Amino acid sequence: MGGFLAVAGSGAIKGLKTGAMLLRIMIPVYIAVVLLKHSPLMGFLEGLFAPAMALFDMPGQAAAPIIAGFFSDEYGAVAAMRGFTFSAATATTIAMMNLCMHAIPVETAINRKIGFPAGRIIVFRIALAFGVGLLTARLGAVLL
Amino acid sequence: MNAGWDEIAREIVSGSLMTALSLLKIIVPLMVIIEILLAYDLARRLALRLGWLARLLGLTKDALLPLLVGVLMGVTYGAGTLIEINRRTPLSKKDFALIAIFFYCCHGIIETSLLFSMAGANLLFISLFRLLIAAAVTMAAARLPWIRRL
Known part of the structure; x- marks a missing residue:
């Protein structure tokens, strides 16, 4: 039992450290988005993306x-x-769309480094995100 | 600006605090789960029982462990296991390609499902649907001629 608690405890400490590291990115992104949301720019951007997002019922x-x-x-x-x-x-x-398609610049750099076909992977992930987005929107309308 | 500055400032402060709290509520239990999975070698035990899954996905038996580790715990752990296994018993190019394809569709499922549920997404839906899509894409890829030839 002592062994289990030590394992769980070291996990909790790692969690706090990882959480602090992630929040250094998340909080600035959150603040930027709230400011953007209240700025006059948001109305323009919404109009720009509304037709594309409508494909996914969003x-x-x-x-x-x-x-x-x-x-x-x-x-x-x-x-x-x-x-x-x-x-x-x-x-x-x-x-679902973000899980298929995220961190494209960083992951492309990594793919290049390990010799993966970076260009083909980007195309695959964007296509996957669109397909999965369309499917999720249709299923979500029924299930959620 | 529709809202006043003090209103926006209040939204930012309370929203940031709530975001920090929600993230810690997810990431701390997650790291505890990962440490337990590692300490008790649970992925290896699971892999031993899932030979049929390897066949279905077109993978060899040895390739299943890195896949499970990556799917459950995250892609960095999965890659670490992949390198370790490959050093002992080299895997085929086909295994590498199929694992990469599965990982691009789905990895770190505990972490990312909890994370997006924190922003209002349906936990069960994103977990199961993602596994299904990844399995379907990998099974299809395993049967493509240019992957079979690897």
Whole structure:
């Protein structure tokens, strides 16, 4: 039992350290998104992305976490999502799309380094995100 | 600006605190789970029982452990296991390609599902649907001629 507690304790400490590290990215992303949301720019961006987001039954605002996740990572996407109020169906669709397609610049650099076909992988992930997004939006409308 | 500055500042402060709290509520239990999985070698025990899954996905038996580790705990742990296994018994290029394809569709499922549920996504839906998609894509890829030839 002592062994188990030591294992769990070291996990908890790692969790706190990892959490502190992640929050150094998430909080700035969250603040940036809240400021963007209240700025006049948001209305313009919403209008710009509304038609594309409508394909996935989502409001134009959903573009913000999708773009944040594309360039940063899943944590950035979640921080951005928390700046808005989305329905469960929309949040699930955003999650599924981001899980297929995230951190593209960093992961492309890694793929190049280990000799993976970086260009083909980007195309695959974007196609996957769109396919999965369409599917999730349809299923989510029924299930969620 | 529709809202006043003090209103925005209040939203930022309370929202940041709530985000920090929610993240810690997820990441601390997650790291505890990962440490337990590691300490008791649970992924290896699970891999021993899932030979049928390896066959279904077109993988060899040895390739299943890194896949399970990556799917349960995250891609860095999965890659570490992959390197370790490959040093002992080299895996085929086909195994590498299929593991990479599965990982691109789905990895770190405990972490990411909890994380997105913190932003209102449906936990069960994203966990199961992602596993299904990854399995379907990998099974299809395993049967493509240019991957079979690897």
